[in-house]
Amino acid sequence: MVEAANILDVKGLEAWYGESHILHGVDFSVRRGEVVTLLGRNGAGKTTTLKSIMGMVGKRKGSVTYEGTETVGLSSDRIARLGIAICPEERGIFASLDVRENLMLPPKIMAGGLDVDAILELFPNLRERMASQGTKLSGGEQQMLAIGRILRTGAKLLMLDEPTEGLAPVIIEQIGLTIKKLKDRGFTILLVEQNFRFASTVADRYYVMEHGQIIDTFANSELEANMEKLHAYLGV
């Protein structure tokens, strides 16, 4: 059998938080091994899209298939076990736990999960911080820990929500290098970014979101040609 090129197919995805209807038919796909970036203004629905894929919203309609398996209707726990992981915007580092304890929190759910040594190879800055409490970490260290932590699970599709937000340029560069290494290792990455200058250093393709829908898409090679439109979409 020929392996399907798409690892993720999102079709007509709608999502609600309680009574609030947030996603209005989101359509996009991610090929195996790609870095795909969702762009869009604040409030466009990027985070909600990642959460919906993970089953972390009130109600969903439409279709989200991962490796051909329909996940709308499955619990977040079941979805995680298929091999999808999310690194949330707020990072979720436990302040009272040290770096090692934070790293050990997510369970290994499938083969291919990285052990602590392999994670530290990707994030060498964390090595000398292993015994530091979550509260003592810089924003960059917290972000590296938040990404490193989900690599333990064995997930093959990593969803990273604004990993560069609020970080210094030198740290952003390191995160970019790590994303490239993860891609080289065969991970598929769905990235949410406001910073398309950063995104352009790692992304293969883009989708632009507005008001809970995808309104445009282009390849990284088409970024320059789309710059004027992008400035208008993003209001920058």
Ligand SMILES: Nc1ncnc2c1ncn2[C@@H]1O[C@H](COP(=O)(O)OP(=O)(O)O)[C@@H](O)[C@H]1O
């Ligand atoms: N927990 C929630 N309950 C109700 N509305 C929410 C919740 N989270 C986000 N929203 C609303 O959903 C819309 C999309 O938000 P979000 O997906 O966070 O956008 P983005 O990540 O693109 O900035 C916004 O209007 C936001 O106010």
Ligand SMILES: [Mg+2]
């Ligand atoms: Mg967001």
